[in-house]
Amino acid sequence: MTVRGRLRDVTLSIPRGVTAILGANGSGKTTLLKLAARLLKPDRGSVEGPRRVGAALQNPYLGFLGPTVAEDLARTAGGRGEALKLLREAGLEYASERSPYTLSMGEARILSVLMAISWGPEAVVIDEPTSGLDGSGKRWLASLIARLGVPVLVAGHDIDFAAAVAGWAVILRDGRVRVSGDMERVLRMLPEETGLGLEPGPAVKAALERGLDPLCTARCVLGVTR
Numbered sequence: 001m002t003v004r005g006r007l008r009d010v011t012l013s014i015p016r017g018v019t020a021i022l023g024a025n026g027s028g029k030t031t032l033l034k035l036a037a038r039l040l041k042p043d044r045g046s047v048e049g050p051r052r053v054g055a056a057l058q059n060p061y062l063g064f065l066g067p068t069v070a071e072d073l074a075r076t077a078g079g080r081g082e083a084l085k086l087l088r089e090a091g092l093e094y095a096s097e098r099s100p101y102t103l104s105m106g107e108a109r110i111l112s113v114l115m116a117i118s119w120g121p122e123a124v125v126i127d128e129p130t131s132g133l134d135g136s137g138k139r140w141l142a143s144l145i146a147r148l149g150v151p152v153l154v155a156g157h158d159i160d161f162a163a164a165v166a167g168w169a170v171i172l173r174d175g176r177v178r179v180s181g182d183m184e185r186v187l188r189m190l191p192e193e194t195g196l197g198l199e200p201g202p203a204v205k206a207a208l209e210r211g212l213d214p215l216c217t218a219r220c221v222l223g224v225t226r
Ligand SMILES: Nc1ncnc2c1ncn2[C@@H]1O[C@H](COP(=O)(O)OP(=O)(O)OP(=O)(O)O)[C@@H](O)[C@H]1O
Pocket: 005, 006, 023, 024, 025, 026, 027, 028, 029, 030, 031, 032
């Protein structure tokens, strides 16, 4: 499929499980996620697959209506009780009666992910999942993604996070798919593929340099169990 000026002749079949969409700035990751979430139509080609897709987009604040965090989440979670339970599990209950626009970036990211997953979607897309999240936020999100049980697309440049959560990786460059394959194979070729504008994160880099398993290392760092 093609989206003029943004994605060119992309043919992609996304497997079950978690897939990481990786690439440098402007490579087309957000465009691909929006197509998968049916928020954008291709100029040419088609998107097949789940229609009920939960989306946590790059700017979390754009998905909020307010007036409070709990009310926003209650809209997608099907009620205030369920919303408060989700906020408690995510460690965000203290902010439940505040305006969502007062949340820090990390808190807003957590709320937007909760809103994306809480209405029973058939698939979920998360753009820049770790942007604004500290170490404990990343661990919470990695373990949540591992338990979701529906196909998930995560897009960004955080290779360590992608390695911990995803079994399959797609690398975009200038709106085209340059690499797609199982995560371990993609990670092992990253150090040589300097033209892709991506560098392994510290955990994956250290593992590759020491001859260790990069997936296991990234999962250990984020406490993801499989
Ligand atoms: N609405 C739009 N109209 C025209 N061009 C757009 C539009 N949205 C994005 N683009 C362009 O399409 C290309 C891909 O954008 P996209 O947001 O998908 O990239 P990305 O890989 O998510 O980048 P980043 O890592 O910076 O978020 C970029 O060159 C961008 O400037």
